[in-house]
Amino acid sequence: MALPSCLKTGVLMSPATGINFSGSLMKLDSGFAVPTKLQSNRKGDRERLRIQAVFSFPPAFLTRNGRAEKQKQLKQELLEAIEPLERGAKASRDDQLRIDQLARKVEAVNPTKEPLKSDLINGKWELIYTTSASILQAKKPRFLRSITNYQSINVDTLKVQNMETWPFYNSVTGDLTPLNSRKAAVKLQVFKILGFIPVKAPDSARGELEITYVDEELRLSRGDKGNLFILKMFDPTYRIPL
Numbered sequence: 513m514a515l516p517s518c519l520k521t522g523v524l525m526s527p528a529t530g531i532n533f534s535g536s537l538m539k540l541d542s543g544f545a546v547p548t549k550l551q552s553n554r555k556g557d558r559e560r561l562r563i564q565a566v567f568s569f570p571p572a573f574l575t576r577n578g579r580a581e582k583q584k585q586l587k588q589e590l591l592e593a594i595e596p597l598e599r600g601a602k603a604s605r606d607d608q609l610r611i612d613q614l615a616r617k618v619e620a621v622n623p624t625k626e627p628l629k630s631d632l633i634n635g636k637w638e639l640i641y642t643t644s645a646s647i648l649q650a651k652k653p654r655f656l657r658s659i660t661n662y663q664s665i666n667v668d669t670l671k672v673q674n675m676e677t678w679p680f681y682n683s684v685t686g687d688l689t690p691l692n693s694r695k696a697a698v699k700l701q702v703f704k705i706l707g708f709i710p711v712k713a714p715d716s717a718r719g720e721l722e723i724t725y726v727d728e729e730l731r732l733s734r735g736d737k738g739n740l741f742i743l744k745m746f747d748p749t750y751r752i753p754l
Contacts, residue, residue: 583621587730590614594641594742599661601650608643615732615740619724626693627723628667636664636750637731637743644739655679663743664752671752672698672721681707685752686717695722 593614597603603611624630639661642648649657658676665672670688675681686700700717702710720736728748733741 579621579623583618583623583727586614586618586621590618590742591640597641599639599648600641600643601648601657603643611641612740615724615742618730619732622725624723624726627726628688628690628693628696630726631667632726632728633665633723633731634667635748636662636746638662638746639741639743641742642739644735644737644741658682662746663741664750666752669752669754670696671754673752680705683707684713686713688721691720694724695720 590611593611594600597607597611600608600611624632627633639647647661656679658678658680660677662675662677663672664675665688667688670690671685672688673683673685675683683704684700685702685704686698688696688698690696698719698721700713703713704710722734723731724734725732729745731743731745733743735741
């Protein structure tokens, strides 16, 4: 029996479209022979569909809900890591390095790009972790250390206040001078010993504070001496006395 001319020439015609497919035949795993050029076209189509899918459906972390979930996850990992460290007093050098790495991941997803222009930093914040030895006073007996430390900021008055609790209730207030939308110079003005004895701060009582992350419940800051401060919101309505 004579072979059809299309099989002799190696040219196939689709009966549905009338399109010619030329070239040798390739055996696929399915057992069906598919012309090589047709196979190439199909691969190209799949690649185009894949690219279209990437742009049509971006990775979850690029979407608003995806970013929120990523922030929540990273914050939870950080909070779980610092929980057993007694605000940093029990942190080893390895602990500090690990916390710093986790903190930088949180800072990388900061939703507030200009913290010093945001009302989110207003109020009283409770310190839950720091690397500052002067605040932790880890070398003192535990009963002589402040049980809880707070920092308050009011951006409208550019005031800052640091407060200790039991056993001494010392506090200090100061002024903020914005250096940019994230960082401010700090000039301490008045210490209050035992919460009520005022002592003027020396002129050298200066520093800088950079807000590296802030949302409604968590704030991360870094000082000019390289210390890390992690705080959780305690009272968003608190106002620093003038």
